[in-house]
Amino acid sequence: MKVEIWSDVVCPFCYIGKRKFETALAQFSDKNNIEVIWKSYQLMPDMVTNPDKKVYQLVSEKHGIPLERSKAMHSQMTQTAKELGLVYNFDKAIPANTLKAHQLIQYAKTKGKQDQAEETLFRSYLTEGKNIDDVPTLLEIGTKIGLDKMELKMVLDKGTYISEVQADIYEAQQVGVRGVPFFVLDRKYAISGAQEPKEILASLQKAFVEWRKENPDSKLEIIHGAACTPDGECH
Template sequence: MKIEIWSDVVCPFCYIGKRKFEKAWTGFAHKESVAILWKSYQLDPDMPDDYAKSTYELISEKYAISLEESVAMHAQVTQTAKEAGLVYHFEKAIPANTLKAHQLIQFAKTKEKQEEAEEVLFRSYFTEGRNINDLNTLLEIGETIGLEKIALKEALENGTYIPIVMADQSEAQQIGVRGVPFFIMNRKYAVSGAQDSTVFLEVLEKAFAEWRTENHEIKQEVIEGNSCTPGKKCD
């Protein structure tokens, strides 16, 4: 079964949702039969590279609220993150365009390190206050999870994975994703937002039970007989 997760690494509820999903995942008994795919989604693709204001100021301007309201709102999110076992430091978070970060994630996917890339990027942004739009920072993050620095640098400078990032974003729009995190299980069941782990586990088990039934039925319908296989004799 396949689980697809649309997420942006500057989305506070995406990191919280990741933790809640992971809690559900620990109680799921069929991990070996499931593939998890992280999909790219940019909340603010037009974010300028030279944006120099704080996260508090960014949200204040974006949603036409006072700076005090923005600070209070972030304090609430910080508390929610704490309850999920995360430490957020919005006071030192650096607003960033996430296109390069998503390219790193897509590069990491080719090395089966996509989840590690997501985790380190989330931590770098929300906890450590690192600039995840900075090339050198991304190269350091890549090395941290075992990616080859020269190959990653070349991919980021050439925009090799931009088409994949854009394809993920386009797919999200086509299937009606309007916010992240967004989880799709077995291409049928969707969970929107950082839901409680019990919700994730319930949907996981329901989707898997249906997937297993469908696959079992397909296998039952195969009646073996004489046949020919490419590269082998007929019998």
């Protein structure tokens, strides 16, 4: 059963949502029958990367709230993250456009490394204070998770996966995404926001029961005869 997750790597609640989803999935008895697909989403597509601006200031200006209130909000998110074993360093975070980061994720998806890409980008932005709009930084991240450095550079230089990023964002509009994280289960159920693991688990179980009815686990009746096996034995 497919679980699609729309997310942006500068979204603090998306990293929290990832951990809560992982906790729920670990408790799900049929987790081996779940295919997780990460989808691109940009909270601020017109964002201009500015290493000199603090996240507190950005949020204060964007939402028209006092700077101190912005700091208090981020402090609360830091505490919530800490309870899940995550470390948020908003003092170090660099406000960045995430288009290049999402291209890295799309490329990583073709190599079976989408989850590693998401995890590393979240940590790079929210914990380590790295500029995830910077190509050398993204090449370092890609190399860390086992991607080919030169191939990734070509992907980023040419914008190879921009259309895939844009397709995910357009698709988000079609399925009703109004904020991230947003989880879609078998295109029948959706979870908006970083819900608690027990809520996610209940939704997984409900969706999977219906999916299994439509996709029965059929077992073949086998008549055995002479055959060769992958280990080189023939009998």
